Amino acid sequence: MTRKKQPEVVIGGVSIAPGERTVVEIPVAPMYTHDDLSISVQVIRGKLPGPTLFISAAIHGDEINGVEIIRRLLQHKALKNVRGTILAIPIVNVYGFLHHTRYLPDGRDLNRSFPGSAKGSLTGRVAHTFHKEIVRKSTHGIDLHTGSRHRSNFPQIRADLDNPVSLAMTEAFGVPLALDAKLRDGSLRETAEEAGVPVILYEAGEALRFEELYIRAGLKGIINVMRCIGMLSQSQRRKTPAPPVISYQTSWLRAPESGVLRTLVPLGAKVSAGQVIAMVADPLGSSEVPMTAPSDGIVIGRTNLPLVYEGDAAFHIALYGPDVSEVEKEVEQFQEELQPDTYLSADTDVSNAPII
Numbered sequence: 001m002t003r004k005k006q007p008e009v010v011i012g013g014v015s016i017a018p019g020e021r022t023v024v025e026i027p028v029a030p031m032y033t034h035d036d037l038s039i040s041v042q043v044i045r046g047k048l049p050g051p052t053l054f055i056s057a058a059i060h061g062d063e064i065n066g067v068e069i070i071r072r073l074l075q076h077k078a079l080k081n082v083r084g085t086i087l088a089i090p091i092v093n094v095y096g097f098l099h100h101t102r103y104l105p106d107g108r109d110l111n112r113s114f115p116g117s118a119k120g121s122l123t124g125r126v127a128h129t130f131h132k133e134i135v136r137k138s139t140h141g142i143d144l145h146t147g148s149r150h151r152s153n154f155p156q157i158r159a160d161l162d163n164p165v166s167l168a169m170t171e172a173f174g175v176p177l178a179l180d181a182k183l184r185d186g187s188l189r190e191t192a193e194e195a196g197v198p199v200i201l202y203e204a205g206e207a208l209r210f211e212e213l214y215i216r217a218g219l220k221g222i223i224n225v226m227r228c229i230g231m232l233s234q235s236q237r238r239k240t241p242a243p244p245v246i247s248y249q250t251s252w253l254r255a256p257e258s259g260v261l262r263t264l265v266p267l268g269a270k271v272s273a274g275q276v277i278a279m280v281a282d283p284l285g286s287s288e289v290p291m292t293a294p295s296d297g298i299v300i301g302r303t304n305l306p307l308v309y310e311g312d313a314a315f316h317i318a319l320y321g322p323d324v325s326e327v328e329k330e331v332e333q334f335q336e337e338l339q340p341d342t343y344l345s346a347d348t349d350v351s352n353a354p355i356i
Contacts, residue, residue, distance in 0.1 A: 060111065062101055092130060142225060149206070166199070172228035174217070176333075253314055259307075261303070278314060278315070
């Protein structure tokens, strides 16, 4: 019996054969200094057919946790036995990454500019290139993000959970929290799902920071998803991750007045309706105003700045109602399992940091 011939994979004009691993440079619009820039894609093709999974990071150029997640993924020994094709793009927004900024030089948000246009703005052209060369050649996607500057997100998956494939990927990833996040206009998830490519978004950490626990969780989650969709064999030694508790509604808690913010609860904390979770004080000490949780839930995002203006978003709370105690247990177990045993010193070689 003859083996079925695998379809050709061409990325950026480069053909990649089964069993081959290579880096493809996809040109994007040059800078006005005439310096050429490109999006680097590491393509890994298994010898056996299977899904094509893209894994992207730094769509917002200052959200760099995902860059390290992908670096570690590309060193993972399990990839030697992968089925199908991996398209790993650690830095999508090369311009923003170089300048430590969320946006591109024209001031636009790449994740609100898809599918873009070959004749549009700089951001639109980058979006068009990524959509044409990566999204439309994939069957599944994982997009890695963090909170913005001075704002941290607790590890969570955001996906359109009405899509059964996205739901299965979300459940397989292995973080305790998930948000049923509907598609946003111009987002990568929207344009991908319109092309028939289910995408989940992993949110964890803060911009311009590497956070070890969240990196470990992201790496482990991607491997779990690859097993779920048939790119890797199921491990006999690993237990199936508990499915996340899903929130269908979130709430932002905003500063009641300007002042110095004193936070009383950590990320991932269970909060109860009416609980005081922060205080906003006058710098002179003459007044102090409490901030209270609007309902039962889990803190999935918060500002790290101790200075706030009235109306600033200080906390992001996922609402869970009677399920909140179950979520609290899952969060505690997640942190215990992935918390590093030791902290890396300045002279530690992290090129082969522990992979879970």
